[in-house]
Amino acid sequence: MTFELGAYLNRLGLTGADPTSDRLDDLLKAQMSAIPFENVDPFLGSMPDLDHDAIWRKLVVERRGGYCLELNTLLGNALDALGVAKRAVLGRVRMGAPVGGPRSHLAWIVTAGGRDVLMDAGFGGPGAHGVVPLNPDVPHRVGARTFRIRGDDATGELVLERQESDGWLSLYGFDGAPVTDADIEASNVVCSRWHKSPFPSHLMLNLHRAGGRVSLFDRQVSVETPNGTKKWTVESLNALRDCLGDLFRLDLDEAVLAPTWSKLNAIGMATMRDHADGALAS
Structure with a gap:
């Protein structure tokens, strides 16, 4: 070993x-x-x-x-x-x-x-x-x-x-x-x-830093700072690359990064459809 x-x-x-x-x-x-x-x-x-x-x-x-x-x-x-x-x-x-x-x-x-x-x-x-x-x-x-x-x-x-x-x-x-x-x-x-496990269905990253924890859940970023928590949504492949590199110190190959973004984008589109269907049904 x-x-x-x-x-x-x-x-x-x-x-x-x-x-x-x-x-x-x-x-x-x-x-x-x-x-x-x-x-x-x-x-x-x-x-x-x-x-x-x-x-x-x-x-x-x-x-x-x-x-x-x-x-x-x-x-x-x-x-x-x-x-x-x-x-x-x-x-x-x-x-x-x-x-x-x-x-x-x-x-x-x-x-x-x-x-x-x-x-x-x-x-x-x-x-x-x-x-x-x-x-x-x-x-x-x-x-x-x-x-x-x-x-x-x-x-x-x-x-x-x-x-x-x-x-x-x-x-x-x-x-x-x-x-x-x-x-x-x-x-x-x-x-x-397992289909009930969150890991095959959602992207999750966390890292602890001196100023607080940084997190990514699917496309939602959360950055803790001494002045509060900043949140935003990752909107593109380039933004995902920058987020992973700047916040989590990850330099993923394009062969990994591209399908990751593709799946995240599909999750985002499905969520938008679900919200739209719910609004029409209400």
Whole structure:
């Protein structure tokens, strides 16, 4: 397996890292600020290759991003290289629902500095931009947002939640069931192929920056700044190219960029037709 700690840290813009809880928070923040969450491959109908060498080539050498199974596999390899004790969890995504879906979201429970923390580089925009201690019901500040881990007696899961203005939003739940490579491969099929998964149907990108998070959902851009959030719609292939390069540091080949825009444009046209049909029916 290819993994060079120095090259990985260089990709993150770091010169070194120590296996302590404080430095692991720095490591996680650095990865989430350097390597974007992006689902271009499943959006275009391709199932991501979870072979560790393939992930290294895509995320480090080719400087692409990936979704949770890719991003957290890379993070797990870095933790191994640092000699950090970890175990995998497969979460059930809730996003406010009382129960989650299939066990398909990969994350890590890491033991360092005498405590267990949740490390997750791959939950996209809603997730924590840093480690979250496994202290049930104790709020933990991560940047401008507050998270907590809550025990759910009904499901036997621990649930990652984010504080909103109207209460706590459940993001995903996980339990202590062992996770095998076969489980992760099955999750990859579910995430990239299942008709109820969002990844084959919608383009999603997220990256954390010093001034706040930047996001793209289909053609809708959202950029957080100290002065508020700016939003706009991507209107052309050239605008998409500029958006991916300027905001997410992605330089996609034309063979990837063109079909991505074509599908996005088709989604936009279908949405416009749906709105028109709804207006006529009302």
